[in-house]
Amino acid sequence: SCQRIVPSNTDFAFQFYRQANTQEAGKNIFFSPVSISAAFALLALGSRGTSQAQVLEGLAFNLTTIQKKEIHEGFHHLLLLLNRPGSQVQLSMGNTLFMDKHLKPTKTFLKDVQKLYRGKVVSSSFQNSTEAKKEINDYVKNKTHGYINQILEDLDPNTLMVIVNYIYFKAYWENPFNIKGTHKDYFHVNAKTSAEVEMMVRDGFYKAYSDRKLSCKVVQIPYKGDVAALFILPNKGKMKQLEHALTKKTVSKWERSLQRWRMELHIPKLSISGTYDLKKILMNLGVTDVFSDQADLSGITGNPDVKVSKATHKALLKIHENGTEAAATSSIDFLPHSAPPIVKFNHPFLLLIVDQYTQSILFMGKIVNPT
Structure with missing residues (x-):
């Protein structure tokens, strides 16, 4: 098999x-x-x-x-x-x-x-x-x-x-981002360069994990169907350390450690x-x-x-409000009136798209500049 x-x-x-x-x-x-x-x-x-x-x-x-x-x-x-x-x-x-x-x-x-x-x-x-x-x-x-x-x-x-x-x-994302929330923001390519991006935003519950040892945050965004994207954001200056530790063992540790949190998630539209x-x-x-x-x-x-x-x-x-293609109408999670932590993917990050059914990595990438 x-x-x-x-x-x-x-x-x-x-x-x-x-x-x-x-x-x-x-x-x-x-x-x-x-x-x-x-x-x-x-x-x-x-x-x-x-x-x-x-x-x-x-x-x-x-x-x-x-x-x-x-x-x-x-x-x-x-x-x-x-x-x-x-x-x-x-x-x-x-x-x-x-x-x-x-x-x-x-x-x-x-x-x-x-x-x-x-x-x-x-x-x-x-x-x-x-x-x-x-x-x-x-x-x-x-x-x-x-x-x-x-x-x-x-x-x-x-x-x-x-x-x-x-x-x-x-x-398509299981929970689309609302198009109305998308706004212009800056993505810090490196210490000297910033690029203007269309930043999507959604307040909701996501499975996430903070890896203290590798100084990075991992957020899982599910697609409809058995596929999920794993967005991995290293702290500034920690990308090399993260890449060095990128192994099967690390990723399965992340997947095992994911827990549901409410957050305000900012992710740039990208192609x-x-x-x-x-x-x-x-x-x-x-x-x-x-x-x-x-x-x-x-x-x-x-x-x-x-x-x-x-x-x-x-x-x-292509990543946009509705997933990987086409335009979206969106659903809202009903949330208590309190400000959740903000997780902003506004500097270089890694991305894994995994077929959950077979545990296969369909795509893998590093986004240094989303524009």
Whole structure:
């Protein structure tokens, strides 16, 4: 079942975060760890030998304690649960392998990609790289309801295979913020810079925790459906210390320690996106063979002389009064006449969006500047 793979996916999320953070110090970070894990697990399905071991180990799997078959079955189960119908959250996640039309994927691989990963293989003519790039961009735009309109900036004409991973997420807060309360305020990007933001405000009950050791506040804001956002606000100057302590253990301690409090919560409206060159980050995590001439992807085509030329990930999030999309009418909690403590997210903070049902981290980010 998917519980066998979720702990590794979580470890991978934090490893990826550290890599992204090293590459883009002082910038916003936003990505979907669970969908990157799924994309590379799909690649492992078609890899053999060292190539395969590197990919799975790079995804934080310990191959002495879990079998490859269990990993793939775990993802199969996880994807079924995440794309579950009847949930109030719209979540569609997909992986597509664009392959040069001269390459013929094996029947077994096509069947497994479809069955285990709900994945697709699309045949492309990469010789005409402008045309191929447009085809891939249009494909993703269509799959994400026009949300992500350009996943690829450039494409090398010698490309034989591109992995594209997309995730579309739309959800509504369990308790929307009242649009009337939204006002202009300042967000302190760093000691020298402030940006003007639209600040949403809501007086209500939230599950929260103050971590004295890490000097941060954690507030959980539930979406309708089984998904919740965890907003983590370090005290000024404590972000590095917080990032250093970001592990599976820390987050589960926070989740266990949450208690309901009344507060006046201030959160900026935001629209952020992150685009990552997965090849670069995964190579830093020890996954090198699949991108080089040592690649053995013979499980995909039957012959070993193919490598992955490009792997890209793009994730996008909008947060506003009603959740992650569209306009809101709002409900009010009836509260006693006393002033609650104010919790104001007006300097850099971290954000985790977690599927409570599977305990999977759907998105993870650092908001340094919400504008």
